[in-house]
Amino acid sequence: MATRSEESAEVVVAAYLERRAEREGKPTIMLLGSATHQMLGQPGRTDGGRGELLPEIGRDETQLARHEPGGLGRDDLLTQALARENLVLAWKRVKANRGSAGVDGLTIQETADHLKTHWLRIREELQNGRYRPQPVRRVQIPKSGGGMRELGIPTVTDRLIQQALLQILQPLIDPTFSEHSYGFRPGRRAQDAVLQAQRHVQAGWSVVVDVDLEKFFDRVNHDVLMDRLAKRISDKAVLRLIRRYLEAGIMDAGVVTERYEGTPQGGPISPLLANVLLDEVDRALERRGHRFVRYADDCNVYVRSQKAGERVLAGLHKLYDRLHLKVNEAKTAVARVYGRKFLGYCLWRTTKGEVKRAVASKAISTFKQRIRQITRRTGGRSLSEVAEELKRYLPGWKAYFHLAQTPRVFRELDEWLRHRLRAVQLKHWRRGTTMYRELRALGANSDQAARVAGNARRWWHNSRLEMNRIMPIAYFDRLGVTRLS
DSSP, rough: OOOHHHHHHHHHHGHHHHHHHHHTOOOOOOOOHHHSSOOOOOTOOSSSSSSSGGGGGTTTTHHHHHHHHHSSSSHHHHHTSSSSHHHHHHHHHHHHHHOOOOTTTOOHHHHHHHHHHHHHHHHHHHTTTTOOOOEEEEEEEEEETTEEEEEEEOOHHHHHHHHHHHHHHHHHHHHSOOOBBBBTTTTOOOOHHHHHHHHHHHHTOOOEEEEEEEEEEHHHHHHHHHHHTTTTTHHHHHHHHHHHHHHHHHHEETTTOOOSSSOOOBBBTTHHHHHHHHHHHHHHHHHOOOEEEEETTTTEEEESSHHHHHHHHHHHHHHHHHTOOOOOOOTTTOOOOOOOETTTEEEEEEEOOOOEEEHHHHHHHHHHHHHHHHHHHOOOOOHHHHHHHHHHHHHHHHHHTOOOOOOHHHHHHHHHHHHHHHHHHHHOOOOOHHHHHHHHHHHHHHHHHHHHHHHOOOOHHTTTHHHHHHSSSHHHHHHHHOOOO
């Protein structure tokens, strides 16, 4: 049973719709608090709920636009986006994603309280075209390969509006995209792109044109993007609103800077807009009969020879120039596919000529760096506390890289991880007398316990040999530490 505060957080977005329905003498369907238990539909392209987008976003008003002859259609998409059921789903999605506050400083709960008194005005401004999105808050996060990635965090209110738009536009636009595109699409995953790449290479297309775009999301040309988007939807109100989101400034250290290009990473609608822009390149590659895979701005084209790859790369330069996008020459290459990284994976060839999948060396290095942070022997944390943090990280990593066909690598990572955990435990015990007592309690005989306790300060050395028998794999299983192998 939801508390009153939880319920109010969900009903706030649709409060106006409830009151309007009452004034017009129309029955309301349900309160938003009860909508959390509603059976949700599946989008048209979702296969088993896979992909980055939740399966909930393809029903209700979106179905009206796509399938009902007398429905609102493409010319009234804003009305569909602001419809009650669509807003409920959007609010739930924004809450599920959590995320930090925007430039207004309002958290999700604070935004819910704010909307109780301001949603009527916001909705009216959206309907009459006067709504102005607030600037996005600049945030920089480190990249796995070094450097910083810039994010633009909209306010929670603007994330809600963008998510509502996405839920209406995605079912309309996504079916028009190339089958070779896998990123940010319902029913498609990065692993699907990796499998398709493997199939191309196994078929003999073993040279890859690996294209990297320089700061893609920051370099999107607004005029070019809006021109491509206007060819897919005709609702001028929606087009105008999206344009304003693109042109919303960036606030950094209290100073707002105008933006003339780019679509900020952090906005719910940005991935869809990226696919709209890059679909032009996909279609050009299809017309030329190329085998390729694209995930967001990562595009790999597979050819049979170096010379063919050079020709394809020259053509891609022209295609991206037409979109005002710049190829990163330092990271772009035409090369043999084996060993090159794609979405964290790489491909290798057996002596029998079979192409197989492996975790890229860079992804393994990033994994080990993260594990070292979690299992650091400072801070005085107990082994159970370290295990709890591992339980939040390991399952996701394992799920993403479960396609790797290298069991030996996973076994070695398991052994290395348990080695570090044993060292954490020894460091926590610290003194030789404590070690001896605890090891005996774990079932070690007096000689085993004495040998480990006799070198109490050599935690890394002691975490091997005898400790393997005293703290076996089953010990860490009981702690809930996920096995990779």
